[in-house]
Amino acid sequence: MNDRTSQNDAGESSRPRLSGNAKGAIFMFLSGLGFTFYIVLSKELSREVHPVFLAFWRSFFACMISVPVILRVGLSKMKTRRPGLLLLRSMFGTLGFTLAIIAVSADFNLSFSQFNAISFSRSLFVTVLAALVLRETVGVHRWGAVGVGFIGVLIMVVPGIFMFWTPGTGEGFTFDLGTMTAIASAFFLAFAIVLVKSLSAELSAVALLTYANLLSSILLLPFAIYFWSDASMETWGWMLAMAGVGFVAQFCYISAVSVGDASFISPLDYLRLPMATVADLIMIGMLPSINVWIGAAIIIVSAAYITWRDRKKQAQVVTVLDKRPKT
Template sequence: MTEANTRMGIWLMVATTFVFAIQDGISRHLAGEYNVLMVVMIRYWFFAAFVVAVAARASGGLKAAAQTSQPILQTFRGLLLAAEICVMVLAFTLLGLVESHAIFTSYPLLVAALSGPVLGERVGWRRWAAIGIGFVGVLIILQPGVAVFSPLALIPLTSAAMFALYALLTRYAARADSTATSFFWTGTVGGVAMTVVGLWFWEPMTPRDWLWMGSLCITGALGHWLLIKCYEVAEASAVQPFAYLQLVFASLIGLTIFGEVLEMNVVIGAAIVVGAGLFTLFRARQAPHD
């Protein structure tokens, strides 16, 4: 992998996090006006169409993309991600972008912690120490035992745990299925599931919000396309640290567009969580079993 490819991958990851942060901001607006399940359903319609279009153009077409020896695992992955998105969008409406993303950044630590029981990987004491320090950062954000602690703060933590499990199951599925197959099942299963649930919560939208919904769908597809291109040109371990920029971009949107407040405990806690997460990524790259 050349230095030029790595540099291009980094810029693609920065662009990906920026687009996904915009998507989160639009989701926060729409879910504040309409039912979360309906918003996620319409978003999934476009995502499923995007996934099918990508699969149809690939070698072997839809038949090759849909072929899997582990349909139960792939179905569960698709359902899990759809549910996780609903939980996270709900968190945006209840807590805002800043606090939700500050807590959600703990998911790489959860991935590291769960990689042993889920994938049978060995996690060394250094990474366990980083995981422990990272969750001290989460506690600083949550402030349990403090009078102002809100149980609502557990919602993005639940989302982080769900996404961590999804990420691990994706790695597990990759032992037998291609990335294209997992991507196809993620979009189609999620699209079907959200339609079955979301149609019961349909609400009429204003023309202006339909424009926002269109923007939400476009940013979702663009973000996934950029992410695919990112991993095509560079190694995941080289670009993954830059995924934390989504916290920065989403927080800026929360502060400037939605008038959210940046609390000092959130800043300190998020810094600890991100630092611990970067260390676990570094250790995983340098010494996989240390």
């Protein structure tokens, strides 16, 4: 019996274990699937209830889901010395995800792939806001990448903007409200991300997630009452499912970043675009136009370059510190 147990233990120990990057890649893939299902459910549910009403219950249900998690890690993890900054972060985050729900709602014609492509501009806004708000030093290379990235956004928002010589191009210039709402969502979420950098030193990711859902529920409650919608039991069930999927997607994203190298994990987030394209094909039977692909490619390359420059700069700082004489 002992021999068999020893053999089993030896067999298990000889099995190759997944590296941190491999685990991170799995978590990021699951996160992409979760966010894709989340926006699909959001769009479908917005046909039955108001998007703001939906945003409130998304936060409230997610808050209820996070309560057992925070109780397990301990309420002491919720202590903060900067409640004002935490509230400000929650306000920007609430605006960001509420506008995201509105942007993909049935009230607009924004496709899932268009929304996801525009959402990638968050990293461009983060760079700009980090320089303005946190006073971070941004070199000419990153500023150049930000400029190129916003050109990609323009290509998606205004198809043909760089082809004035084509007859009739000007007639296609449209700034539809859904697209502008998606851009505003990316901006406010970027602002929330920048503020998280200041808060992550004293609060864990689980605590920040719990605070975000709790404060979002409080902030959205008056608007939910104003836009109250009569929902069937089936709709309530799907709203609960939407909140659960969104919570799991956020948890998988946080887990991916925590166990894997950011330079390896971050580009995998762009898998959401092909996932959203499949959702477009299944739900509405259409593929994104060429301007979406071109604009998304420019944004992704720019964002990837910014991430690479950030990691390179951090590596240089670590190298300099390591070379300092020890006292």
